[in-house]
Amino acid sequence: MSNPLIMKLEHGAQLTDEDRAVLQHLTGTTRRVARHMDISPEGERPEDVHLVMQGFACRYKTLRDGRRQIMAFLAPGDFCDLHVAILGEMDHSIGTGWGCTIVDIPRSTIEDLTAHHPRITRALWWATLVDEGTLRAWLVNMGQCEADRQMAHLICELHVRLRVVGLAGNDSFEFPITQEDLADTLGITNVHVNRVLQDLRAQGLVEWKSKRVRIPDVERLRAFAEFDPKYLHLNRRSEDERPFWGTP
Amino acid sequence: MSNPLIMKLEHGAQLTDEDRAVLQHLTGTTRRVARHMDISPEGERPEDVHLVMQGFACRYKTLRDGRRQIMAFLAPGDFCDLHVAILGEMDHSIGTGWGCTIVDIPRSTIEDLTAHHPRITRALWWATLVDEGTLRAWLVNMGQCEADRQMAHLICELHVRLRVVGLAGNDSFEFPITQEDLADTLGITNVHVNRVLQDLRAQGLVEWKSKRVRIPDVERLRAFAEFDPKYLHLNRRSEDERPFWGTP
DNA sequence: GTACTATTAAAACATAAATTATACCGCTTG
DNA sequence: CAAGCGGTATAATTTATGTTTTAATAGTAC
Numbered sequence: 001m002s003n004p005l006i007m008k009l010e011h012g013a014q015l016t017d018e019d020r021a022v023l024q025h026l027t028g029t030t031r032r033v034a035r036h037m038d039i040s041p042e043g044e045r046p047e048d049v050h051l052v053m054q055g056f057a058c059r060y061k062t063l064r065d066g067r068r069q070i071m072a073f074l075a076p077g078d079f080c081d082l083h084v085a086i087l088g089e090m091d092h093s094i095g096t097g098w099g100c101t102i103v104d105i106p107r108s109t110i111e112d113l114t115a116h117h118p119r120i121t122r123a124l125w126w127a128t129l130v131d132e133g134t135l136r137a138w139l140v141n142m143g144q145c146e147a148d149r150q151m152a153h154l155i156c157e158l159h160v161r162l163r164v165v166g167l168a169g170n171d172s173f174e175f176p177i178t179q180e181d182l183a184d185t186l187g188i189t190n191v192h193v194n195r196v197l198q199d200l201r202a203q204g205l206v207e208w209k210s211k212r213v214r215i216p217d218v219e220r221l222r223a224f225a226e227f228d229p230k231y232l233h234l235n236r237r238s239e240d241e242r243p244f245w246g247t248p
Numbered sequence: 249m250s251n252p253l254i255m256k257l258e259h260g261a262q263l264t265d266e267d268r269a270v271l272q273h274l275t276g277t278t279r280r281v282a283r284h285m286d287i288s289p290e291g292e293r294p295e296d297v298h299l300v301m302q303g304f305a306c307r308y309k310t311l312r313d314g315r316r317q318i319m320a321f322l323a324p325g326d327f328c329d330l331h332v333a334i335l336g337e338m339d340h341s342i343g344t345g346w347g348c349t350i351v352d353i354p355r356s357t358i359e360d361l362t363a364h365h366p367r368i369t370r371a372l373w374w375a376t377l378v379d380e381g382t383l384r385a386w387l388v389n390m391g392q393c394e395a396d397r398q399m400a401h402l403i404c405e406l407h408v409r410l411r412v413v414g415l416a417g418n419d420s421f422e423f424p425i426t427q428e429d430l431a432d433t434l435g436i437t438n439v440h441v442n443r444v445l446q447d448l449r450a451q452g453l454v455e456w457k458s459k460r461v462r463i464p465d466v467e468r469l470r471a472f473a474e475f476d477p478k479y480l481h482l483n484r485r486s487e488d489e490r491p492f493w494g495t496p
Numbered sequence: 497g498t499a500c501t502a503t504t505a506a507a508a509c510a511t512a513a514a515t516t517a518t519a520c521c522g523c524t525t526g
Numbered sequence: 527c528a529a530g531c532g533g534t535a536t537a538a539t540t541t542a543t544g545t546t547t548t549a550a551t552a553g554t555a556c
Contacts, residue, residue: 061388064474069388083377086370091381091479122334129331132376133339135383140309140317142390143435146542178503187391189544194505226312231339426533437514442535
């Protein structure tokens with residue numbers, strides 16, 4: 001059994017076998033979404049919550065003049081729009097990059113989950129708050145670092161997150177994304193992305209060939225990027241922690 | 249009665265008089281924190297949750313070489329660290345800029361709140377998710393906009409948020425912050441902040457004199473900044489909305 | 497296999513913003 | 527009242543990144 005959702009949520013709460021069975025059942029029927037499609041467009045109020053199971057989706061926003069900012073990469077095990085039920089309509093869009101497989105989960109199922117499965121509820125909130133922490137890390141990165149460090153930081157983050165769900169080895173992972181998408185992620189031009197990648201390659205920090213990223217020396221790259229994975233809060237929670245809320 | 253917390257949370261859920269009384273009681277004992285102090289430093293696991301009642305605090309992160317990125321301004325009615333109980337330790341710091349008044353709320357009180365007051369619980373989650381939306385807006389701003397638009401966008405946002413808690417008039421508000429802090433917010437140097445402010449002033453978009461910001465023509469500034477307040481989700485929720493979770 | 501398209505690479509030039517330095521102003525504080 | 531300090535205002539120089547263009551690949555369809 002290698003369900004990315006379960007593998008991820010194990011880091012957010014101590015799950016029981018029953019919890020795992022519930023989550024496994026949740027991810028029963030998947031659906032393929034082609035590349036360059038919107039899963040959940042800005043302005044809508046989706047009836048289902050969406051969960052990525054294979055490939056990558058991204059959270060993005062397009063400005064009037066066509067510029068686009070990618071705000072998150074959604075890997076297997078990541079929810080796309082868990083917040084929409086409280087906030088009302090989507091204030092940004094979720095799209096596929098190169099296509100991905102997702103699960104549509106009715107809101108009512110989530111309500112049931114949170115009403116009867118306190119550990120899962122806690123894990124879902126943990127995931128939401130980690131998303132927020134990741135956003136903060138991206139903001140710091142973008143505000144204070146030059147493009148090469150930003151790029152290195154992004155690669156380090158993806159490496160950790162994909163290892164959690166079993167999709168990265170010790171030193172490499174698949175990441176089917178174009179330099180243009182990377183440009184819209186880091187807030188620089190695709191030309192500059194290319195320059196930066198060449199540079200990282202020349203320094204022996206990263207290899208990136210045909211959709212596969214390899215990191216020859218993880219520690220060196222992390223040092224270069226000043227990457228500290230603490231913001232991903234992956235340390236498994238200890239038993240004695242008090243419940244906070246949403247856990248009756 | 250002009251409690252900023254209540255004024256804000258009214259936008260996140262339909263509160264009853266009883267809810268308001270609970271919230272009013274919550275904010276009974278305030279404490280003054282001097283300027284340039286940390287309320288909740290990175291790495292700690294605070295026992296109390298902190299709420300700003302007067303003045304401004306900010307969410308920030310310092311890098312090894314001393315550079316600092318401000319990730320949020322916390323105005324009256326804003327919680328500083330509602331997430332820490334689930335995430336464990338703080339992955340960033342909360343500090344005062346020019347000093348502010350806060351309330352220390354024991355975690356147990358929050359637990360009680362979320363166990364017995366569903367509408368308040370919903371409003372707190374709403375506030376958390378709006379924080380996340382704001383972070384996304386900052387990221388888009390920082391990634392895709394030049395410094396002058398970023399600055400204009402920030403001013404527009406603060407204007408809206410401060411109006412919600414009754415601390416801004418139609419066209420102006422107090423904002424005691426230095427150009428250096430603004431630089432650490434937008435990810436530019438203080439020199440460049442100065443240039444940009446001069447520029448906005450010359451264009452008649454903003455007046456900023458001795459800690460007071462005035463916006464001669466709000467619509468014009470918003471157009472310039474491409475500011476759309478939707479991401480603050482201030483439309484009061486309608487009655488027929490289904491509860492999501494955390495609302496037993 | 498050929499043709500078509502998407503993606504990556506690379507060069508030349510333009511510009512926003514960083515850096516550094518210095519002058520200025522308005523408060524405190526002694 | 528002078529001295530010191532935090533904050534603001536400018537200017538000169540340098541650097542990172544943007545813009546535009548054209549070429550070289552790689553993938554995909556016919």
